[in-house]
Structure formats: C-alpha cells, structure tokens
Amino acid sequence: MPLFGGGRAPKYVRLGTAQVTHVILGEEVVFDGTTPAVVTLPRATATAGAHVPDVKSGAAVVLPTATAVCEARTPTITAGGAVAMPSATAAAAAVAPQMSAGATIELPTAEATGSAVPPFVQVVVAGEVLLPRAEATATALLPSVAVIAQVALPVATAVGEALLPTVVSGAGVTLPAPSAAAAALVPTFTAGAAITLPRAQASAAALLPVIGGGGSITLPTAAATAAALVPAVSAGAYFTDDFNRANNTSLGANWTETGGDLGIISNQLAVQGTTASRRAAIYNSQTVTPYQSVEFTVGSAPNGTAVAGAVLRCNAAMTEMVLFGVYNGGWQLGRITGINGTYTAIGSGTVTVSSGNTARVQVDENNVYSVYLNGVKNGSSYRDTTWGDSSHRYLGLYVQRVSTTNSHSLDNFVGKDVTPYSLFASDDFTRASLGASWTTRFGPLYIASNELSAVGNASEPISYGWHVNASSTDDQACEARIRWHSRAPLHSSVSVCVRADPASSHGGVHYWRVADKHGICMYSWDGTTFTSATGLADIISTTAAPEGSKIRIEARGTVYTAFLDNVPVLQGTFTTGQVPLTNHYCGVHGEDDSAVSGGGDPPANLDDWAAYAIL
Known part of the structure; x- marks a missing residue:
C-alpha cells in the first residue's frame, strides 16, 4: 500500500533528526517526497503427493498421515512500510492402493511447503504489514478392495500456518486467517469386509511474532474442517429365502x-x-x-x-x-x-x-x-x-x-x-536358518539352499516342525512343494501336517511321500511309531510325484484328504478322540533312512510351505 500520513502522502520523512529523501522497497520507489507506491508480492504454491503401492496379498490396511504445511516468511521491517503479502497454498494427497488380498500398508508422510520471500523495506517510519492467507489441504484416498479384508481407514491431517514477522520498530500487524481442511474419502468394496471408519482431523495455527518495539497486533481467526464419508460396501453373492408366504x-x-x-x-x-x-x-x-x-x-x-x-x-x-x-x-x-x-x-x-x-x-x-x-x-x-x-x-x-x-x-x-481358504502362515525358506517362526522337535530340520531339509537327520525319532501361527478354524489345510533333486528315497519320507498341538504333545495328521509310496498317518509324540487313517492301508504304492509338484492335506471334520497338485489321491478318517478338532497347528516332518539297507536315497526337500484355515 502507499505510504500515507494523515490521509495524505507525507511531505517529508525523518529518521531521527535527519530528513529522508527517498524510500525504496526492492527496486521500487515508494516515497520521493511526492509519490506513494504499492508493492504486490508473488503468490507461492507447493504440492506434494505420496503414491501408494499395489498390494497383492489378506487384510489389514493402515493408511498414512498425510500432512501439508505452507508458510509465508515475513519481512524484517526497520521502518513503516506497506506490504501486501502473497497467498501461499499447499496441498498433499495420499493416493489409495489397489488391493487384491490381505496386506498391511504403512504409507509415507507427505509434506509440502510454500513460502513467499520477504522484501527488504528501507522505510524509516512506522508502517503496516499485511501478511498472506495461508491454506493447506490434505486428502487420504482409501483403497478399492477385491477380497475379504479388514481395512483401518486413515487419520488425515492438514496444518495451515502463518509465521509472523519480527518487528523492530512500532508497527501495526494484521495476521492472516489460516485455514485447513481434511477429508477421508471412502472405498468401494467388492467382497465381504470389516471396515473401521476413519477419524479425519485438521488443524490450523498462527504463530506469534517477536516484537522489539511498541506495536499493535491483530490475531487471525484459525479455521479447520474435517469430514469422514461413509463407504459403499458390496459383498460377495449371498441369497436367502425362507418361503414364509402364502401358498x-x-x-x-x-x-x-x-x-x-x-x-x-x-x-x-x-x-x-x-x-x-x-x-x-x-x-x-x-x-x-x-x-x-x-x-x-x-x-x-x-x-x-x-x-x-x-x-x-x-x-x-x-x-x-x-x-x-x-x-x-x-x-x-x-x-x-x-x-x-x-x-x-x-x-x-x-x-x-x-x-x-x-x-x-x-x-x-x-x-x-x-x-x-x-x-x-x-x-x-x-x-x-x-x-x-x-x-x-x-x-x-x-x-x-x-x-x-x-x-x-x-x-x-x-x-x-x-x-474356503484363508492363509494364516507361509514360508519360502529363503534365508539361512529356520528361526523363531517354527517349533521343532528332534532333528532339527534346517534350511539348505533356500529349502527345508531333513537330509542327514535320524530315521528314528523323526524330525518334527510346526509353524507358530495357529489356524482360526478347526478345519485346516497345509501344503508344500516337493523337491526331489534327482533323489529316489524308498524309506526316507517327508510330509505336510494338520491338526497338531505341541503344547498337548500331539504331532498332528500327516500326508507323507517317498518316491513310490504315500499315506495318511498320525505319528506318535516320541517320533517312533505311526497310526494310519481309518480306511487306508499303512503303506500305499503310487508313482513318483513330479519334481516341484504340490502335496497337500486337508482336515474337514474327522475326514482327512490328501491331494497331489489339487487332485484328491487319498482319504481316511480319525476320531476326535484320536485327533481333537481343537488342534490348530500345521507343520511338516522329515526323516533320513538312507543309511538303512534298502532305504534308497535321502529324503526330498520341501519348499513354498503354506497353511490355510478352511472357512
């Protein structure tokens, strides 16, 4: 704004006892004894975005706190001056993931800063400074989920801030009205889902100046709004009819x-x-x-x-x-x-x-x-x-x-x-040692070339391994990929197992294989004997499973079914007295009987192990 005194342009300006002949703001003359001047500063803007990954695997999503800050840096004023500050804005958005299976996502913090560089004002009398309006908006967009999932919606925050000037001489300061808004947008679900709606937050703040001389300060009104929109949920097909109507x-x-x-x-x-x-x-x-x-x-x-x-x-x-x-x-x-x-x-x-x-x-x-x-x-x-x-x-x-x-x-x-299947544990063994995710008994089983191995372990007692994660349901499935490595074991078996419970000394029900035989059995806790499923012989002749094929066992009620590459090959039963339905752990076993006459080669390795709750 122009420099005025008493409603008119001043005839002169003094600094102490010395008369000032010119007042210059940057390269602009704002007072030359006759002419007031108006200076308009530029508008500063900034944007930032955090893009979210595509996630291809189960169910809990934690979205980010997206923040944005904009700042108008203030002039150092050594005498009265009229300054119109810019409007500084900033926006930040966290874009939502496309998700096709259960996963946990931690997103980054997105930040943005906008600043207006202050002028150098050579005004030597009291003046007035108008600070800019600072605005910031943050939006967290939520995911589109294509499977059953649990989604924790984000807390979206936004902060708008106006930093105030350091005033070293008497001045009137009018502060800006910072504002901020945040919104959590809503996902569309194409499968059954459990949804926790977000708490959307927004805040705005104006920081106070340090004043080195008499002056007047008008504080801003800080405003903030927040909104959480409600999701539209479409579940998998589900039809019912109780026929309760007239004949x-x-x-x-x-x-x-x-x-x-x-x-x-x-x-x-x-x-x-x-x-x-x-x-x-x-x-x-x-x-x-x-x-x-x-x-x-x-x-x-x-x-x-x-x-x-x-x-x-x-x-x-x-x-x-x-x-x-x-x-x-x-x-x-x-x-x-x-x-x-x-x-x-x-x-x-x-x-x-x-x-x-x-x-x-x-x-x-x-x-x-x-x-x-x-x-x-x-x-x-x-x-x-x-x-x-x-x-x-x-x-x-x-x-x-x-x-x-x-x-x-x-x-x-x-x-x-x-x-029907919900994955609750898996292991591809791509590391040096088995680690804390497994409980072992005898052996122990170990990792060799990124595969689970029992080569070199005793034939009795057999070597057990159970994953520490438990199924959420009584019915379970467990599978692994078999790696022969050109070996032909005749006695040395490996297996996948369901319905184990190490705490009660129960080793579970196993589907075992060697090169030319297979079976479903329950091994004793001491690892020396086994009991075959009712309806099946102890040892059943078969052809060798192809290299890299998947063996799987499923427990549904008291019925246990073995699969080779998703095709059922064996089925038998155990009573609930033999195998409690409340046993919820899955695992493997291995034994090396190659040193025994007629034992053949050492056992196969296992890879790509996984366990599922059957819903």
Whole structure:
C-alpha cells in the first residue's frame, strides 16, 4: 500500500533528526517526497503427493498421515512500510492402493511447503504489514478392495500456518486467517469386509511474532474442517429365502422354474401337481465365482424313493447343472443335462437324514465338492471340474415326484459364493536358518539352499516342525512343494501336517511321500511309531510325484484328504478322540533312512510351505 500520513502522502520523512529523501522497497520507489507506491508480492504454491503401492496379498490396511504445511516468511521491517503479502497454498494427497488380498500398508508422510520471500523495506517510519492467507489441504484416498479384508481407514491431517514477522520498530500487524481442511474419502468394496471408519482431523495455527518495539497486533481467526464419508460396501453373492408366504404355485419374482410344477406349501418349497418328474427353481441372480455353496433345511420327512436338494453350477438356460439330493438313507451328487435329462453320478454317501436336518454342499476353488450334514462334514469329497466357468453361476433347489411319491419339502435356502481358504502362515525358506517362526522337535530340520531339509537327520525319532501361527478354524489345510533333486528315497519320507498341538504333545495328521509310496498317518509324540487313517492301508504304492509338484492335506471334520497338485489321491478318517478338532497347528516332518539297507536315497526337500484355515 502507499505510504500515507494523515490521509495524505507525507511531505517529508525523518529518521531521527535527519530528513529522508527517498524510500525504496526492492527496486521500487515508494516515497520521493511526492509519490506513494504499492508493492504486490508473488503468490507461492507447493504440492506434494505420496503414491501408494499395489498390494497383492489378506487384510489389514493402515493408511498414512498425510500432512501439508505452507508458510509465508515475513519481512524484517526497520521502518513503516506497506506490504501486501502473497497467498501461499499447499496441498498433499495420499493416493489409495489397489488391493487384491490381505496386506498391511504403512504409507509415507507427505509434506509440502510454500513460502513467499520477504522484501527488504528501507522505510524509516512506522508502517503496516499485511501478511498472506495461508491454506493447506490434505486428502487420504482409501483403497478399492477385491477380497475379504479388514481395512483401518486413515487419520488425515492438514496444518495451515502463518509465521509472523519480527518487528523492530512500532508497527501495526494484521495476521492472516489460516485455514485447513481434511477429508477421508471412502472405498468401494467388492467382497465381504470389516471396515473401521476413519477419524479425519485438521488443524490450523498462527504463530506469534517477536516484537522489539511498541506495536499493535491483530490475531487471525484459525479455521479447520474435517469430514469422514461413509463407504459403499458390496459383498460377495449371498441369497436367502425362507418361503414364509402364502401358498402359491409360483415362488415369486426372484425365482425361475423348470421341469414340473412346484411352489409354496405351508411356508416350504414343495412338489405341486401329479406329473412324475424333477422340478427345479433357479435363483435369478448369479454368484460372483464358480465356487458355490447351497444350504437348506429338510422340511417334511424324507423317503427312500424321491430325492430333493440343491442345484449348483447351472447355466442360464437351465440345461446344464449339478444336483445334490438327499433322501432318508443318504445323499447323491451328480451332473445332469436338463432337469430330467441324462444324469452322471459324481459321488454319494450313506447317512440317516431326517426332517429338520440342515444339509449343505459346496464346491471350492479346487473343484472339490464336500457335503455337510448339520454342520459336520459327511462322507468323501469328490473333484469334478465340469462347468466351472463363468457361464455356470446360477444355483437353487429342486424337488421330485417318482410315480405317486413326492419328495420331502425344503426350507431356509441359502446360496452364496465360497471363499474356503484363508492363509494364516507361509514360508519360502529363503534365508539361512529356520528361526523363531517354527517349533521343532528332534532333528532339527534346517534350511539348505533356500529349502527345508531333513537330509542327514535320524530315521528314528523323526524330525518334527510346526509353524507358530495357529489356524482360526478347526478345519485346516497345509501344503508344500516337493523337491526331489534327482533323489529316489524308498524309506526316507517327508510330509505336510494338520491338526497338531505341541503344547498337548500331539504331532498332528500327516500326508507323507517317498518316491513310490504315500499315506495318511498320525505319528506318535516320541517320533517312533505311526497310526494310519481309518480306511487306508499303512503303506500305499503310487508313482513318483513330479519334481516341484504340490502335496497337500486337508482336515474337514474327522475326514482327512490328501491331494497331489489339487487332485484328491487319498482319504481316511480319525476320531476326535484320536485327533481333537481343537488342534490348530500345521507343520511338516522329515526323516533320513538312507543309511538303512534298502532305504534308497535321502529324503526330498520341501519348499513354498503354506497353511490355510478352511472357512
């Protein structure tokens, strides 16, 4: 602003007793005895951003504290001067990750500084300084999550600050009004998620000047706003129907029927009409994946003639589908082309089924079908890859009339996507020693060339190893990649195991292999004897697993299934007295019997070990 006195440009300026002939601000003359002047300083801006990684693996996300600071540096004033300071702004943003699996992310602190360099003012009388308005904004954008996850949303902060001048002569100082705003933007979730909403914070502050002479100070108004927006969450497909509505020959708008007549009788889905045939009702929405589960309650008393149950992996035309049906003496699973077309059996089980029982069938990511009765796995699992594509995503229920006999009715339908495996421990052994993540017994097992090895260890007692992380569920799976290195062990076995509990001296259930044999067994705690699973021989001949293939064992209820490269190869059972379902640790074993006559080579190594909770 121009230099004025009493509303007019001053006729003269004195410094002490000396008269001043000129006042210069930078290169600008602001007083020459006649002419006031106005000086406008530049606008300073700054931006900063912290970009976030893509994360490809489970579930907890801690987002950053993003901060931004802007600063207007103030002039040193030795006499009155009129200065219009710039508007300094700064912005910082933490961009959100794309996440396809559970992970923990710590993001950086993003900072930005904007400054206006102060002028040198050669004014020798009292003046007035106007400081700039300083602003800062920080935004933390939250992730888009494509799997089940736990997300802790960020605390987003922003600070706006105006630093005040050092005044060495009387002056009037008007401070700026700093402001700041922070917002936590909301993710879109495409799978089931647990969400903790953020606490969004913002603050603004004006620092006070040091004043070396009489002067007047007008303090600023500091303002801050914060907002946390609410997420839109879309979970995996989940459909239900309890059929609690009036009797009707139609199930309603959510269903499409095929085959003979069916409808609602006494709040349950049941056969209608006298035509002898199957009739199916397909829910009109698809699952997201081909890994499906259908559950229902057996309504009226089942009989041994007509079967009723679930439909899975059905196409839109309802000409291809998998049927799971129950009757009073068991269950059956098969593929069918058309609801009354050609039926091809996949598997079956024998068990008493009664009114009020809950039956569930699911097909997992390995195309393995498993059946549960009242929440407990029943019978064998069966693998069938048919119709595991994107055009077979419908599911539903079916009933049947055979001659003059109707099947039982059905109730409490639940159809959904299945995510059966949740990784809770893994190890690729790319280090020098096994370390604190493992508990060992005998041996010990050790790392050689970034693989787990038992070469050179005793054949009795065998060498145990269990990961210290425990499964969150009773049902578990454990797998590892087998590395033969051209060895052909005939007695020296390695294994993967589930349902161990070192604290109670239980070594778990193991799927073991040598070059030409395999089996499922429970090893004794002293590492000298073993008990094979019921239904299996102690030692079973086989062909050698390919180099680098994966061996896996799954525990579902009291049933234990061994897989080679995702194909079931063995299945047996242990009672809960032999193996408590509450044993939640997984691991491995190894033994070297190569020094014994006929023992063959030392054992294979293991690599890429992983353990999963089965949900």
